[in-house]
Amino acid sequence: MGKTTPVTSRRALLRALTATPIVVSTAIASPWDEALAALHQHYDDEPTSPLRSRAGRKLSRVRYHRAESFLPDRHPRLDQDWPQFLYRAGIAVQLGLSSHLLDVGFPDPWCARHIRLHVAKSLTYANATGLGHDCPDMARLAVVLDPYWKWNQPRLFGEPEPDDGGFTVEQVRPLLRALLDRVHEVTGHPRPPGWRRGQKEGRS
Numbered sequence: 001m002g003k004t005t006p007v008t009s010r011r012a013l014l015r016a017l018t019a020t021p022i023v024v025s026t027a028i029a030s031p032w033d034e035a036l037a038a039l040h041q042h043y044d045d046e047p048t049s050p051l052r053s054r055a056g057r058k059l060s061r062v063r064y065h066r067a068e069s070f071l072p073d074r075h076p077r078l079d080q081d082w083p084q085f086l087y088r089a090g091i092a093v094q095l096g097l098s099s100h101l102l103d104v105g106f107p108d109p110w111c112a113r114h115i116r117l118h119v120a121k122s123l124t125y126a127n128a129t130g131l132g133h134d135c136p137d138m139a140r141l142a143v144v145l146d147p148y149w150k151w152n153q154p155r156l157f158g159e160p161e162p163d164d165g166g167f168t169v170e171q172v173r174p175l176l177r178a179l180l181d182r183v184h185e186v187t188g189h190p191r192p193p194g195w196r197r198g199q200k201e202g203r204s
Contacts (some may be wrong), residue, residue, distance in 0.1 A: 032104075035128040043121065045114045050105030050129065060102035064183055065192040067095035071176055072169075079169055083151045083161060089176055090119055090148020093141075096183045097122040097131075103187045104129045117147035133182045138175050140165060 033049055040047045070092040072078045078085040094117060101111055101122070106129075115122050120142040127133060144165040145151070151162065184191065 032129045036125075039125060039128055043114070046110070048107060048110045050101075051107075052103075052105040056102045056105055056108070059108060060099045060187060061189045063095050063102060064099035064180075064187060064189045067092045067099060067180055067183070068192050068195060070095060071180070073173060073176075082164070082169070085169060085172070086145060086164065087148055087151035089141075089172055090117075090145035090151060092176055093145060093179060094119050094122055094148060096180045097126045099183050099187060099189070100126045100131050101129070103189075117149055119143075119148060120146040131182065131186060133179060135175070135178065137171075138179055141167060141172065141175050 036049070037047070039045070070088050072085045072088045072092070078088060097119070098111060101115075102108060106125075111122075115125065120139070123131075123133070123139065123142045144163065144167060155161065183189075
């Protein structure tokens with residue numbers, strides 16, 4: 001499933017952003033401006049420079065907890081409904097990636113306007129800003145899930161489902177778990193209430 005870069009690399013980059021208390025209006029240069037400039041040009045996005053804030057950090061934590069709650073494993077019946085399984089998988093992944101982007105200082109309105117429901121694009125921006133989740137299988141799954149709403153669309157009789165890339169439930173589960181574990185690791189957000197109980201019961 002590929003490998004990730006050490007968490008210390010991301011935290012080292014963020015050290016400059018957290019050397020002083022996080023405040024809403026403190027202007028601190030982003031260590032990823034060069035990488036982001038290339039992505040903005042590639043996607044033709046409005047430029048933005050991440051700026052960390054307490055409000056962004058708080059919203060990041062909420063997004064991570066919501067991502068955990070959307071994991072398909074928390075809803076065993078979805079094993080029998082592949083499109084809905086992938087739909088919830090897409091939501092969980094996008095929420096997890098959003099948690100990272102908000103934590104490093106991306107404005108939420110910018111993400112809503114430019115990234116929207118595009119999972120693969122969100123993963124690219126996240127990895128460019130220190131997530132370090134360079135997993136080829138996750139990158140391939142992100143393309144399958146992009147945009148995730150397509151897995152929740154009603155189909156006319158005989159209309160084919162979107163391409164699932166040959167993935168199975170058994171293959172997707174560990175990829176989702178590894179991504180959210182990485183988000184938890186790099187953001188430092190606590191697990192949501194009840195998470196350990198869910199782990200013990202095999203629900204997440």
